[in-house]
Amino acid sequence: MPRTAVRSRPRDPAALRPRAAAGAAAAALLAAAAVVPLPAASAAATPGCRVDYIANRWTGGYTAAVRITNLGPQLTGWRLGWTYGGDERITSAWNAGVTQTGAAVTAVNAAWNGSLATGATTEFGVQGTWSAAAPPPSGFTLAGTACTGGASPTADPSPSPSASASPSASASPSGSASPTASPSPSPTGPDPGCDAAAVVCSGFEDQTGTAPAGDWQTVTPNCSGTGAAVIDRTVAYHGTRSLRIDGRAGYCNHVFAGTTRDVSAVGPVLYARLRVRHTTALPANHVTAVTLADSRDGGKDLRIGGQNGALQWNRESDDATLPVQSPAGVALSAPLPTDRWVCLRFRIDTTRQSMQTHLDDTEVPGLHLDTVPTPDVDAQWLTRGTPPRPTTLRLGWESYGVGDDTLWFDDVALGPSPIAC
Numbered sequence: 001m002p003r004t005a006v007r008s009r010p011r012d013p014a015a016l017r018p019r020a021a022a023g024a025a026a027a028a029l030l031a032a033a034a035v036v037p038l039p040a041a042s043a044a045a046t047p048g049c050r051v052d053y054i055a056n057r058w059t060g061g062y063t064a065a066v067r068i069t070n071l072g073p074q075l076t077g078w079r080l081g082w083t084y085g086g087d088e089r090i091t092s093a094w095n096a097g098v099t100q101t102g103a104a105v106t107a108v109n110a111a112w113n114g115s116l117a118t119g120a121t122t123e124f125g126v127q128g129t130w131s132a133a134a135p136p137p138s139g140f141t142l143a144g145t146a147c148t149g150g151a152s153p154t155a156d157p158s159p160s161p162s163a164s165a166s167p168s169a170s171a172s173p174s175g176s177a178s179p180t181a182s183p184s185p186s187p188t189g190p191d192p193g194c195d196a197a198a199v200v201c202s203g204f205e206d207q208t209g210t211a212p213a214g215d216w217q218t219v220t221p222n223c224s225g226t227g228a229a230v231i232d233r234t235v236a237y238h239g240t241r242s243l244r245i246d247g248r249a250g251y252c253n254h255v256f257a258g259t260t261r262d263v264s265a266v267g268p269v270l271y272a273r274l275r276v277r278h279t280t281a282l283p284a285n286h287v288t289a290v291t292l293a294d295s296r297d298g299g300k301d302l303r304i305g306g307q308n309g310a311l312q313w314n315r316e317s318d319d320a321t322l323p324v325q326s327p328a329g330v331a332l333s334a335p336l337p338t339d340r341w342v343c344l345r346f347r348i349d350t351t352r353q354s355m356q357t358h359l360d361d362t363e364v365p366g367l368h369l370d371t372v373p374t375p376d377v378d379a380q381w382l383t384r385g386t387p388p389r390p391t392t393l394r395l396g397w398e399s400y401g402v403g404d405d406t407l408w409f410d411d412v413a414l415g416p417s418p419i420a421c
Contacts, residue, residue: 247397256396
């Protein structure tokens with residue numbers, strides 16, 4: 001079979017399989033993600049690495065997040081190989097350059113993630129197709145050394161209707177999500193692109209009034225003012241409704257719409273995706289548009305917003321930022337485009353300091369966090385060694401000085417597996 005090169009896209013494992021069509025028939029094709037720790041290739045071999053292959057399969061397609069743990073000497077560049085046992089064909093990849101010849105696959109590091117110290121981990125992802133079978137891969141090697149640091153293998157689940165919601169749950173006209181049922185769209189709008197594992201899945205099509213209700217409630221932490229959260233029927237990414245935030249300058253004018261869904265147990269990795277549109281460029285002063293309460297930091301918020309005209313993460317407890325607000329750090333971030341819908345995605349690992357943030361299909365390098373310090377990026381963030389444990393999701397606007405803005409949110413999803421734009 002000819003050798004095919006897979007074009008690497010700067011995406012993280014949050015890049016998923018294409019959105020399933022609405023309705024129970026499509027929902028029945030989805031399967032739960034499975035973590036497949038690779039077995040020892042030889043009991044006498046010296047462990048070179050451990051590989052966790054996290055597969056999410058549906059009929060005819062799959063995505064997989066691949067986590068490498070280096071158990072050998074430090075590497076300044078890495079090459080991972082494995083063999084598929086079925087007829088899987090990789091069609092795209094992110095955070096690595098991937099090629100496939102027959103059943104043999106080779107992945108090499110991207111320019112920014114080649115350094116891998118002893119005990120350190122890195123991740124990349126692939127997406128592909130299959131027809132007859134897609135069993136767990138085998139024969140993983142790192143830099144030519146067998147990965148023998150894995151545990152007992154776990155069977156990769158085959159797609160089956162039992163792994164997804166029942167037809168009656170998918171057909172519910174309410175459009176609201178359920179942690180145990182595949183979220184379905186409202187009859188007035190299309191599927192916002194969530195799978196059965198999503199805890200939050202909302203296109204706001206179930207909202208009947210002008211104020212957020214049901215799965216969403218207006219909240220004004222600390223104090224309230226002139227900001228407002230409104231269900232808008234004139235601007236939407238999908239369907240006929242969206243959440244509009246009329247953000248006003250001044251600390252006490254902040255306002256948010258918070259989900260009533262319990263996200264405290266989502267993990268070990270939390271993935272989120274939302275569509276956002278706004279009218280005014282991010283100011284030089286600090287502003288916030290998304291917050292997540294962190295139970296490991298006294299309930300203080302992790303905040304996504306902006307400063308110096310670019311996106312940033314901010315930690316409420318100590319005002320640490322990601323990236324560092326130096327000229328070099330700000331240059332590694334990106335502005336939030338105005339007057340158009342943008343797909344904002346982020347990934348938070350609750351087991352270690354690891355975060356990634358994407359605008360559309362492009363990762364923002366200044367919002368990338370791992371265990372290896374990066375100049376002008378994560379020095380402040382790594383001062384707190386405990387990884388966050390988000391328990392809430394709030395969408396809104398908070399200004400700490402100047403900065404009015406009007407924002408719209410749509411197609412909001414949060415769950416334990418990657419969610420595509």
